[in-house]
Amino acid sequence: MFTGKAKEKFDSWYNSDKVDNNHPNIIDFVDYPLSMKWGVIQDFGDSLGYSVWTLPIHINRAIGLSELLGYGYHLNGDCDDEFDSRQEARTAAIEKLNSLINKL
Numbered sequence: 001m002f003t004g005k006a007k008e009k010f011d012s013w014y015n016s017d018k019v020d021n022n023h024p025n026i027i028d029f030v031d032y033p034l035s036m037k038w039g040v041i042q043d044f045g046d047s048l049g050y051s052v053w054t055l056p057i058h059i060n061r062a063i064g065l066s067e068l069l070g071y072g073y074h075l076n077g078d079c080d081d082e083f084d085s086r087q088e089a090r091t092a093a094i095e096k097l098n099s100l101i102n103k104l
Helices: 004-014 034-047 086-102
Strands: 052-062 065-075 078-083
Touching (some): 004 034, 004 086, 034 052, 052 086
Antiparallel strands (some): 052 065, 065 078
């Protein structure tokens, strides 16, 4: 998921007192599905000043009727909206976040 400097920063942040780790983990973070990791990753991004989120992309067909075209992500104003699923958009957003952190 995260590599290099981003992994070091994530591990340090996740194991710090800034995160609510008062509850014992049943399984390791890496073993959770992406949908369960997503909120933690968003909080991590927030801690570094990155706003990262995904959204459905719709086209309006009529008043009160729209069609889902796909999914996209936004990361501090950078966006990409050509994904077939929310999971694909999340994965792309995480890869982009990883890249940005590693460039610091």
